[in-house]
Every structure is written in structure tokens, then in C-alpha cells.
Amino acid sequence: GKSLDLAGKHILITAGPTYERIDPVRFIGNYSSGKMGYALAEEAAARGARVTLVSGHVSIAHDFSPSVDVVRVESARQMLDACEAAFADADAAIMCAAVADYAPAAPSDTKIKREGNEPPVIRLVKNPDIARTLGERKRSGQILVGFALETDHEGDNAISKLKSKNLDMIVLNSLRDAGAGFSTDTNKITIYTADGRTVPFPLKDKREVADDILDIMLTL
Ligand code: C5P
Numbered sequence: 278g279k280s281l282d283l284a285g286k287h288i289l290i291t292a293g294p295t296y297e298r299i300d301p302v303r304f305i306g307n308y309s310s311g312k313m314g315y316a317l318a319e320e321a322a323a324r325g326a327r328v329t330l331v332s333g334h335v336s337i338a339h340d341f342s343p344s345v346d347v348v349r350v351e352s353a354r355q356m357l358d359a360c361e362a363a364f365a366d367a368d369a370a371i372m373c374a375a376v377a378d379y380a381p382a383a384p385s386d387t388k389i390k391r392e393g394n395e396p397p398v399i400r401l402v403k404n405p406d407i408a409r410t411l412g413e414r415k416r417s418g419q420i421l422v423g424f425a426l427e428t429d430h431e432g433d434n435a436i437s438k439l440k441s442k443n444l445d446m447i448v449l450n451s452l453r454d455a456g457a458g459f460s461t462d463t464n465k466i467t468i469y470t471a472d473g474r475t476v477p478f479p480l481k482d483k484r485e486v487a488d489d490i491l492d493i494m495l496t497l
Contacts, residue, residue: 282495284325289360289367290318291374291407293333295353299399300385304351309375310460311335312483313424317371318345320487329363331356333374353377353404364411369420369494372408375459380404412443420497422490423447426459435469445497446470448490456480468493 292314296304315337318330328345333356341347348363350356353376364370379401389397408423415421423444425435428451435449449467450457457465457480465480470493478489 281325283321283491286321286326286368287329287366288321288326289329289331289363289370290314290321291331291356291360291370291372291376292318293335294375295333295356295377295404296351297377297380297404298352298384299381300387300389302388305377305379305381306334307375307377308459309333309335311337312460312462313464313486314371314373315339316483316487317373317490320484320491324491329367331359331363331374353380353407357405357407357410360407360411361414364414364419367419369422370411371422371490371494372411373424374407375426376407377404406442408444409442415443420445420494422494425449426452428452432467432469432475435467439469439471444471446493454480466490470497472497 293311294307294309296306298304311332318328321328322342322344330345331348331350333350348359350359382400382402412421421444423438423442425438425447427434431449431451435447439447447469450464454465456463462483463480464483464486466478466486468476476493
């Protein structure tokens with residue numbers, strides 16, 4: 278709880294999974310709950326920011342103040358379009374969504390039938406990298422924050438993503454840590470900043486983690 282230190286700021290946040298359509302009833306998705314991104318949206322709004330929350334499909338309860346504008350999307354492509362529209366006017370963007378790396382190349386307009394068919398082969402194409410796209414567009418003064426969910430060589434992988442996507446900081450959650458990552462109410466993070474700092478944190482509730490992330494952003 279930190280007063281209104283984000284008053285006057287507009288923060289774009291992505292959250293949740295993307296769903297990539299196979300046919301009208303099936304998709305490729307992932308286990309992202311959206312909890313970390315929603316906690317960031319709540320805390321940023323509580324600290325006075327106007328928030329654009331671009332959210333994939335999630336099923337968590339939330340009670341946002343009117344200063345949070347929720348834009349619901351399904352696919353990575355739709356998420357990119359919504360982010361490009363909001364980023365121009367944003368002071369900062371936090372890329373918390375678990376964006377699918379690939380989408381079916383040719384989604385079927387009709388339900389794919391099992392009867393009389395061989396098991397289908399679904400060809401995939403690469404999705405746009407939303408964080409990288411915003412990193413290329415970033416104006417001076419805009420802050421871009423990414424997340425990294427790693428299982429091995431965590432620090433090195435996080436720092437290489439920080440650099441290659443032109444981020445100002447990256448939040449690492451290691452899947453090795455109990456209580457961190459998808460679906461949990463807690464998270465254990467380490468923040469790496471583009472100005473060379475490494476800031477480890479203990480296991481905390483995701484709302485407190487959100488405040489820690491916003492605090493470090495304010496030092497950039
Ligand atoms: O490369 P990787 O998926 O590990 O990068 C994770 C970071 O990049 C997260 O901040 C995630 O939200 C973002 N990302 C994205 N678009 C993608 C893939 C990842 O914005 N297609």
C-alpha cells in the first residue's frame with residue numbers, strides 16, 4: 278500500500294493464456310491462470326494508475342475499479358492488436374500473459390470429424406512476439422516489463438530475453454521453486470533490470486509481488 282504514486286500514469290498489462298483455434302470447438306491453450314496479471318492490474322489501479330488490461334480467457338474472480346479497462350481477447354493475434362492500440366498512449370507495459378508460441382496454420386471453419394478419418398495432423402505457424410514488437414516500438418520514457426518462466430539456466434535465460442526483446446526489466450519465476458508460477462496464489466521472483474541490477478525476493482502473495490514489481494519499475 279503506497280499512496281497514489283502511480284497517479285497520472287497509464288499502464289498496459291497483458292494477462293492469462295491465449296487460445297489458438299483449431300476448429301469452432303477446440304483450441305490450443307495453456308495453464309496460465311491470469312492471477313499475476315490481475316494482481317498487477319489491481320495494485321496499479323490502487324496506486325492511482327489508469328490500467329488497460331488485455332486479458333486472455335481466465336476464470337478468476339476480480340473486482341476492478343473503473344480505472345481498469347479490461348479488453349478481452351482470445352488469440353495471440355488479437356492480443357497483439359489490442360496491445361498495439363493501447364501502447365502508443367501508455368507510460369509502461371507489463372507483459373504478463375502466457376502467449377502461445379504457435380497457432381494452427383489453417384483453423385477449420387467446421388468441427389473436425391473423427392468418423393472415417395485418420396487422426397489429423399495440425400500444422401502450426403509461429404505467433405507474433407508481443408513483447409518484442411512493443412520493444413521495437415518503444416519510445417524514450419516508456420517502460421517495458423517482461424516475465425520469464427524458466428526451468429533451467431534461469432538467470433541467463435531471463436537476461437538474454439531482457440536484451441533481445443529490448444525490455445527495461447524482466448521478472449523471473451522459476452518453476453523449480455515450490456509456490457511459484459501458474460495457478461498458485463503466491464510467487465517467488467527475481468527481477469533483472471536493464472541497468473544491471475538483480476533483485477531477489479522471498480515467496481509472497483501475488484498482490485505483494487505485484488507491489489514489489491511496481492516499486493522496482495518506479496526506480497527505472
Ligand atoms: O520468450 P518467452 O515466451 O519466454 O518470453 C516471455 C515474455 O514475453 C513474457 O513477458 C510474455 O508475456 C512475452 N511474450 C509475448 N508474446 C509472445 C511470447 C512471449 O508478449 N508471443
